[in-house]
Amino acid sequence: MPIPILRCDKNTNQTFERFLAGAKEDLSSATEKILPILEAVRTRGDQALLELTEKFDGIKLSSVTLDPHSIQTNLDPKIKEAFLRAKANIETFHEAQKRESWSKTIDGNRLGVKYTAIPSLSVYAPGGKALYPSSVLMGVIPAKIAGVKNIQLITPPQKDGLPEILIWLCQILGVNRIVTVGGAQGIAAAAYGTESIPKSEFIVGPGNAYVAAAKSYLAGSGLIGIDSPAGPSEVCIIADSSANPKWIACDMLSQAEHGEDSSAILLTTEEEFAKQVSEELEKAFVERPKRLEMKQKSIYKNSAILVFDNLEDCIWFSNELAPEHLEIQTRNNESVFSKIEHAGSVFIGPYSPVAMGDYISGTNHILPTARGSRIYSSLGVDTFLKRVTFQEVTKESLETLYPFVKLMSELEGLDEEHGTSVKVRTEDSI
Amino acid sequence: MPIPILRCDKNTNQTFERFLAGAKEDLSSATEKILPILEAVRTRGDQALLELTEKFDGIKLSSVTLDPHSIQTNLDPKIKEAFLRAKANIETFHEAQKRESWSKTIDGNRLGVKYTAIPSLSVYAPGGKALYPSSVLMGVIPAKIAGVKNIQLITPPQKDGLPEILIWLCQILGVNRIVTVGGAQGIAAAAYGTESIPKSEFIVGPGNAYVAAAKSYLAGSGLIGIDSPAGPSEVCIIADSSANPKWIACDMLSQAEHGEDSSAILLTTEEEFAKQVSEELEKAFVERPKRLEMKQKSIYKNSAILVFDNLEDCIWFSNELAPEHLEIQTRNNESVFSKIEHAGSVFIGPYSPVAMGDYISGTNHILPTARGSRIYSSLGVDTFLKRVTFQEVTKESLETLYPFVKLMSELEGLDEEHGTSVKVRTEDSI
Structure with a gap:
């Protein structure tokens, strides 16, 4: 049961159709469950947060907030060095996105745009197995550069205390407060505010279905702004036989490693190359069997190698798909990239696996999924800036x-x- | 029953509280009514559109689309001249918002942002009494400048044919198609696409509660992107006795003219000046009695003059309110403006009434309402551009x-x- 290799024709043989369905999560059952939670937090504030945390996390909190700057941390210096290098690169890339206010004379009048930051932000960081400290860098740094003054981290409490890495990141990033309440109740606390938690007007960051449902519901009711809804992770790779099939297989598997819903689509014109990649996937399953079932489900069920007649059609399909991540590994990468219109983040050339952008190159890894990059952007400084237009006649x-x-x-x-x-x-x- | 003049203190006397509630429209009953309409259009396409148009508009259409470029128009040259002047100014202001793609070397790698346009757009234009051709300029021009290739206008049919001004505007703006179907069915046609109407991935423009509910519902389900939800129009004016009280009254009434839900809030430190403005409002009601009841409801019920102790508190309140329109008419306008963080569009000085921006100065008049400008921007070129980030390691x-x-x-x-x-x-x- 290897990965499907499908011959495709843009016009007549649309075997790719199912990959364009856009994997949107159905949040309706989660939404039903969270409504009483939101109401409890809205009406009973801190007390509700304490009760809900005991119920869902089995933890009796004495306080729902924590000042990261009051805590001593003792992290491995090597870990610190890695995160500091990532921080520096992410900061440099996002500094370059800053906007200058401007004005000009139009028809005798002074018109212009003044850029200002949103007033407040909460960044959600999942706990437990889904602890991704790198996402804290990605959520907080662009907001800091935009000039957001009040930033808090929302994260579930842990039985043996919050991970040191989270506390240290809040210290070096200048996060004002940690709210140690997870799930829908954490989102509600940030959106409504409570006695001890200031309200945030914007909430970003990944979470489980309850977190996603709470963000979506509260944004729909106009209470908060959110980043674009996050679905399963996906990569699309445009490659020809100039690429190393083993590397391509590794890149596909690093998406599969996120979960069985994740998807990796390879677009190529060469059937022989497709077969080589398929073989490399099989070899990798033998060599690296951790979480095998999950990775195989992702590759066999939600992934595919699509073989088109020509490179133009591969590019056409990629633009239709508007993948979260796009890798280009061909004989003429610049020419391919020049035709790319819709993608979250693009990785050009043989030495740019997605993992480099996930962690350290400097681009943001909070990206639109499920074809969202046809109309939305990745998280960036602009996410947290507004254009206030003005005129003096x-x-x-x-x-x-x-x-x-x-x-x-x-x-x-x-x-x-x-x-x-x-x-x-x-x-x-x- | 003159306009309320309320003494306010930022900390102790919060008589302003109700103006910060954020007038959000409750769309739930409208949403219930439109769901069967959306489903009909989704499943039965053009045929459903013909039936719904006959039912709601009493018009039997032979076709649901119209090619504006196939129609002869015969508009008054003076009207053309006015709209062409507005178009030129709006184009100049929005051209200045264009983005240049860029790249730079960070930690040895090439990183950058490539700006690309969203693929398709529908601009909704209400019919009948709410026909605002100026909104067509405001919706289409930024999209054209961003590079959006497929733009269609969605507007209800009229018994005696579409207004010539709409057809002519579509001709000069390069709109590809007019969809002559209004209401929720028009929005559904654009979002799902039908046999004769191409799907749009983004929909902007004002409309009634059914249009707003359809846009909101379809955006919530991830099918389309939309502009920020539009509530009643509002103006906030920061003024002192250096301003002409009659002009201020006129500016407040030009918001009231939009509907009884509209709101005009004057912030000042001088009680005497407040009284003068109140008197000018009363005089205006006598001198210009058209739609008197509507204007009076807006002024007496939804508007107020708030008298604060000092200018700093006026500015603080304005930033809390984050008004759609903000006028500044004081002895030191630049100093006040420098402290403004949250507003849709700002009108500085005595000769900048909101009407200048509504029509001709060049700024966009599609703006966030109901405190939305604390986190959202006015419509602009950025609304239709995405940042595709990239890296070559x-x-x-x-x-x-x-x-x-x-x-x-x-x-x-x-x-x-x-x-x-x-x-x-x-x-x-x-």
Whole structure:
């Protein structure tokens, strides 16, 4: 039962159809379960958080918050060095995304854009097996660079205390507070605020179905802003026989390692190369059998090698799919990349496996999934900045433009007041 | 029953509280009504659109689309001149928002951002009394400048044909198609696509509660992206007695002219000035009695003059409110503006009434309402652009960074495949 190798034709043989369905998580049953939790936190604040944490996590908290700056940590210096190197690269890449406010004269008036940061942010970090400290770097750094002043980390409590790495990251990143409440109740605490937890107006970061449902529900009701909904992780690889089939197989497996829902799609024009990659996948299953069942389900059920007639059709399919991660390993990578329009993060050339971006190159790894990159971007400084537009109109320009405003407002039936508000300024002096 | 004049204190006398509630429209009853409409359009396409249009608009359509470029129009040249002037200014302001893709070397690797446009857009334009051709300029121009290739206008049919102004605007703006179906069925047609209407992946523009509910529901289910939800229009004005009280009253009334739910909040430190503005409002009701009841409801029930002790507190309140429109008419406008963090569009100085931005100055008038500008921006070129991040890692850098990736992936339990995908590249050659 090797990975499916499917011959595809853009027009006639659409064996790829099922991969374009866009794997959206159905959150309706999770949403039903979280509504009473949200209501409890909204109405009873801290007390509800203590009760829910005892119920769901089996932990009696004395406080729902923690000041990371009041705690001594004792991390392995080598771990610190790795995270500091990642931090430096992520900071450099995101610093380059900063925006300068600007203004210019248009038709006699000063018009411009002033960039300002959102007021407050919570970054959710899952606990237990899904502890990804690298995601804390990815969520907090762009917000800090954007200028967000109040940043708190929301994370479930652990029986033997929070992992030191999380506390240390909060220290070096300047996170104001850790809220030690997980799940939907943690999200509710951040969205509504409680006696001891300030309300956040924006929440980002991955979590389980209850966390996702709570974020989605509260965003839908207009209470908070969120990052784009996260589905299973996916990679698409455009490659030809100039690539190393073993490396390609490794890259596909590193997506499969995230879970059986994850997907790895290889697009190529060469059937022989497809077979080599398939063989490398089989070899890898023998050589690296950890979590074998999960990885095999991901590769055999949710992944495929699609063989198109030509490279143009591979590129066309990739743009339709708009993958979260896209690797390009061909004889002419720049030409392929120049035609890419929709992808979360792109990895160009043989030495750019997705894992480099996941951890250390500097790009963000919080990316739109399920074809979302056709309309959404990865997390970045822009996620946390707003464009406040402004104008200062001169008396002269107002007088010149009034006749046009009069005509336009008449046409829209708004001349009585809209028109008058301009007209009075042509008549009286201040 | 004049406009309420309320003495406010930031800390002790919070008479302003109700104005910070954030007027969100409750769409639940509208959502219930539109679900069968969405389902009909999804499953029966064009035929459902014809039936629903006959039912709701009383019009038998022969076709649900119209090619604007196939129609002769005969508009008053003066109207054309006004709209062309507005178009030129809006284009200049939005051209300045274009983004350049970039790349730089970080830790030995090439990292960058490539800006690409969303693939397709529908702009909704209400019909009947709410016909605002200026909104078509505001929705289409930023998308065109961003590079969106497929743009269609969705608008309800009219018994005596579509207004010429809409058709002409589609011609000069390069809109590909007009879909002559309104309401929730028009939104559904754009979101799902039908036999004769291509699917759009993004929908913007104002509409009634059914349109808003359809947009919101379809966005929530991940099918489309939308602009931020639009509530009633609002203006906040920070002014002192250097301003002309009659002009301020006119500006407040031009918001009231949009509907009784609209709100105009004047923030000042001078009670005497507040009284003068109140008197000017009363005079205006006598002088301009069109739609008097509506305007009075807006001014008396949803508006107020808040008198704070000092200008700093006025600015603080304005940032809390995060108004859709903010006017600043004080003795030191630049100083006030420098402290503004949250507002949709700001109008600085005595000659910048909101109506100038509504029509002709060049800024966009599709703005976040209901305190949304604390986290969202006005419509702009960025609304339709995505940041595709990319990286090309060198062999050297991969080798240098591998030990860090190894440590980080081990900590996250992802070393088997994530770690290996980097490791193999340090061992084999391509």
